[in-house]
Amino acid sequence: MRRFTTTLFLAACVLVAVPTAARAQSLLFDYVGFDYEDPKAPGSQFGDVGNGYVGLGTVPFLFAPLVSNTTDNEYTFVIDGLTSTGFTVVGPFRVVDYSPGTITIYEDAKAGGTTADFGTSPPNPASLATFTDGQPILVGQLTAFRFAIDNSNGTGSFEAVFTVTGGTQLNLFPLNQRVGWTFSGSTGNALNIPEGYAHQIDGQTFLNEPVSVRRTSWGRLKAGYR
């Protein structure tokens, strides 16, 4: 039994050897839009426990391994499923942590499709539908989502671990390259924020370099443990 366990462990090591050097990352997509809270308890502040976070907007730039055609298609994104689990006050900042959520990118033909329209007073199903129509080409899970907002001047930023989990282009992502991260700036100071939205957001998502695997022999591997 012990030998079997050791063999299993060594096999796992061979398959998932992780390089220790800093890993090169690549830009996967760039997004810009607005956010709001839903659900939002009446009278609550942004990031209060239990409030949900939603972001939506357009994706003007997409990069490999995603395949896109921005001439013929409109690309939109929706961030949802995030719920505030608590916050910490640091000076004028409110640092809010969220439960896991998702970001989905949709591809919608410009000819015959529906142009994205933020509308007003979200949640607005009619507006949201203009962002979720078309094909969901990429679904990513967002974990460790953290939003820091400076309540003295309305600016902030968020970050999260990003993991590719679905979408019609999932198979374009190698199994060893589906993890990365995302970040965005946010501001409540832009005069073009549609009524009812909280912030303007502008972010990027990166993919980590593929996790490398080195070929070796059982003999060499065993020698390393003798």
Add this chain to the structure above:
Amino acid sequence: MKRWLTNLGAALLLALPAGQALAVGPMMDWDPAYFYFPAPQPVGLSPSNQPAGAVMRCVGQISLFGPPLDFLNVNLPTREYTFFIGDLTSLGTTTVANGSLEAYITNYSGGTFTLYEDPARNSVFAPNPENGQVPSTFTDGSAPLLIGNFTGLTVTTNNFTQFKVGSIEGNIQWTGGSLIGELTGGGNEPCPGLFTGGATWNTAPNIGIPGYMFRHDGKLDLQCPTAARKSTWGQLKTLYR
């Protein structure tokens, strides 16, 4: 009194500029821009400490134009749109904390924003600026399309984000450039600009570049007042009858 207030309100409505429809998208978006501190750098300079007097500059590549500059096409092979931010001066970094969580706030004074159009797509974020390519490959080309002065800019960083993420935001008063007339939003004077976006001091390959302090993913919005419709006194009065 009520009639006087009504007249005042109506007069104010008429006085507002007849603007274009509210533009939801940014006037320009960049991908990316990098901030750096030219030599000689002050002792102790870091993302969490930008000593008073430290001079910060920035170069960036425009990736998208929206109204009112949406007639500019970044995809033309014979066009490159770049910007340079010169000589923001740090007023010193303030640290705020709660236990081990710290945030660092640095306000800057001065600074100019200049937008260029270049027939050669030659800009390169060469490491360790300033050098033979930075900022010169971002400032070549035509006479500036836009010139503006920052009226304030704030850098916020922290020690509580795992990917080293904060923000950089500032306001711009436009002063010149061949396209300044496009920024009036229907009024007589150019509307201010809002320079905003997220910043990261992550040094991972392909994210950070040696010699630059911050990668900035952001945009510039035109801060025009909410649009108003032209009307007559007669039409206005009928609304109150």
